[in-house]
Amino acid sequence: MNKYKLQSFFTILVICLVLLPTPTRANQVDDTIYNKRLALYKKTEAITQLPWYFIAAIDQYERQIHKDLPDDQLISIKIPDILWYGVGNSSNIQDEKVITLFQGKGKDGNGDGKADINDPEDILYTMAQIILEFGPTEDDVKIGLWNYYQRELTVQTIKNTARVFKKFQHVHLTDRDFPVSLQHNYSYRSTFGDRRGFGGLRSHEGTDIFANYGTPVKSTTYGVVEMLGWNLYGGWRIGIRDIYNIYHYYAHLNGYADDLKLGDIVKPGDVLGSVGSSGYGPPGTSGKFPPHLHYGMYKDNGYNEWAFDPYPYLRRWEKMARSKNK
Incomplete structure (x- = not known):
């Protein structure tokens, strides 16, 4: 290999090492997105009184049922347009008063004057209000989840995930283990x-x-x-x-x-x-x-x-x- 080819080889190698994600970088990205989510969940809890771990569990559940979501998508809850804007609001007007007039559920969660179906804070605030329509207790929350999802396994899954998040006080739970002891044959x-x-x-x-x-x-x-x-x-x-x-x-x-x-x-x-x-x-x-x-x-x-x-x-x-x- 001549010196020019050798220089080209090392140049490409350096570029690859710089651009390829290292474990440390990947962990930093993970930490950032998980911490941002947790901050939003806790902010929504502060203004709605729905415990953050229920909000997180709903978002986590929906993250698994929707296809082709980007890995770095902040919030994954998708509230149907007709439920958000209301029947008859065909122009999808984001003014909360208009949405309420058409019996929609969309709410302004960040105080910018709009109930934006694509805004993470508005989505979480709206979902919390939907679930809390039946009351604030755990039994009430269960009823709210059933009324929204109409599926017992979904309700049970969200409740169990909320219990896990509550116990470990975080949503960045990505550790895994092998099911059989490695110290045995x-x-x-x-x-x-x-x-x-x-x-x-x-x-x-x-x-x-x-x-x-x-x-x-x-x-x-x-x-x-x-x-x-x-x-x-x-x-x-x-x-x-x-x-x-x-x-x-x-x-x-x-x-x-x-x-x-x-x-x-x-x-x-x-x-x-x-x-x-x-x-x-x-x-x-x-x-x-x-x-x-x-x-x-x-x-x-x-x-x-x-x-x-x-x-x-x-x-x-x-x-x-x-x-x-x-």
Whole structure:
């Protein structure tokens, strides 16, 4: 390589190093957007008295159900035009008095004289007022959420996410962990979509992680224990709903952590139970297959829920966990 080519190579390399986002830069960007959101949630709480963690949970829920949102979008709540401006306000006039005249819900949250459907402060203030129409207590908020979304799973998801935000006092909760202890022997491969025969021909909705009996099983994420108990197919199982509208399914357990109960808030790394071979029969059935953890993930988009392949996520979380343990 001659000196001119060498100089060009190093010039390109320097440009790439400058332009490519480093982990530190990425974390700074993340911190900035999350802190801005939190500040807006708390400002809305101050003027409406609706706790910030409910406001944050609504925004977080909608961030997961709308497609193609930019990563740096500040607020993701989308209130339908007809609800915001009112029936008959075909010109979408932003004057709050006109909107009220047409029985719209849009409000001026930042005092600029306009109820702007694209302004983050106006959106949060308006949504808070919509939810508070039934009163300020938690039961009232639940009714307000049901009246707006008309879906029980959505109401439950928002309530659980609000509990997580309240407990950890922040919305920047991006840590993850691998579901099986790295200090034990285990193996896994992609098994999503494989055929299963028990109970009739069906498709495998997860990844099997093989390990010895008693190997600790951990939470991969922040969330709330939504299911706990026996399942014909999964044996002793746990279902956790996280703050991204994803249901995490842990099956074939040998048992649960002593203090774990329905409704508990968990974080990455919390021990949930241990690996077993329970399932494929009535309560207590065990040993019909080698001990392993069945780990499944199910996405909710506000209308329905479906399984997707957890294997790529497990590989990523395994690397994250190993990196933290170095």
